[in-house]
Amino acid sequence: GGSSGIGAAAALELARCGARVILATRSARRGEAAASRIRRETGNNEVQFMHLDLASLRSVRAFASTFLRQEPQLHILINNAGVSAGGTTEDGFSLPFQVNHLGHFLLTQLLLERLRSCAPSRVVIVASSAHCAGRLRPEALGRPPSGLFSTFQDYCDSKLANVLHARELATREQGTQVTSYAVHPGFVNTSLFRHAPLWLKPLLLPLAWLLFLDASEGARVVLDCATQDGLEPLSGRYFTDCGPRLPWPAGRDDRLARALWEGSERLVGL
Numbered sequence: 001g002g003s004s005g006i007g008a009a010a011a012l013e014l015a016r017c018g019a020r021v022i023l024a025t026r027s028a029r030r031g032e033a034a035a036s037r038i039r040r041e042t043g044n045n046e047v048q049f050m051h052l053d054l055a056s057l058r059s060v061r062a063f064a065s066t067f068l069r070q071e072p073q074l075h076i077l078i079n080n081a082g083v084s085a086g087g088t089t090e091d092g093f094s095l096p097f098q099v100n101h102l103g104h105f106l107l108t109q110l111l112l113e114r115l116r117s118c119a120p121s122r123v124v125i126v127a128s129s130a131h132c133a134g135r136l137r138p139e140a141l142g143r144p145p146s147g148l149f150s151t152f153q154d155y156c157d158s159k160l161a162n163v164l165h166a167r168e169l170a171t172r173e174q175g176t177q178v179t180s181y182a183v184h185p186g187f188v189n190t191s192l193f194r195h196a197p198l199w200l201k202p203l204l205l206p207l208a209w210l211l212f213l214d215a216s217e218g219a220r221v222v223l224d225c226a227t228q229d230g231l232e233p234l235s236g237r238y239f240t241d242c243g244p245r246l247p248w249p250a251g252r253d254d255r256l257a258r259a260l261w262e263g264s265e266r267l268v269g270l
Helices: 005-016 028-042 057-070 095-117 129-133 150-172 191-195 201-211 215-227 254-268
Strands: 021-025 047-051 076-079 121-126 178-183 238-240 243-245
Touching (some): 005 028, 005 215, 021 028, 028 047, 057 095, 095 121, 095 150, 095 178, 095 254, 121 150, 150 254
Parallel strands (some): 076 121, 121 178, 178 238
Antiparallel strands (some): 238 243
16 A cells, blocks of 8 residues: 555555565556655655556455565565455455455565565554554454444554554564554544545535645654564554554454454455
């Protein structure tokens, strides 16, 4: 998710630090343009685009195969891409749940051995305070919820999945020096809001411009979790711009985290 918004801002700063950065994005046009802009602004030529569509598990597997063949090192994986639109993917899952969680889950699992071999390494998952309204049901994972606000509920469910994914990954990777962090970047004015319902846009968009953070501000906590020294004992925790914070109760439910993990493995075919 590095072609715009928080992902692009984080990629720019990592490139300024001298990192080799792979922008994994769905749109080749936007991805190539973002990589070119970052190379130009930073003078770092080690910024490359690779195609990845999280709405297609086939694309996730193809990306992972290509990445592992071409890139011997992986120290930081930032799972940032997100959508708030409704719909169904080619794999038969709800669009926000697959793009925001299942695609990232499969990607992380396929790259996990490389992260272990390059340890110490980190996985940063961009979540949201919207996880407070998440209501995950392990028996119905991947199916859109019903009701008038089903798309909003689906988004909140996916953000709760992000928080629990980071938590369970930390538990399972104890002793490997692979650590994980869930991040609420704040209320950021990004293209995510292009999917807001038409009736809500006249209210939401002016508020976004006036009150929300810009992408570079939202990227700060993402970059902190990716690069700050000494965070290893806090693996699995939920971070805001004020540091580690307790997530809402459902985000601390270890039994639900395990059920989500096992259900996600089943859904993506692992």
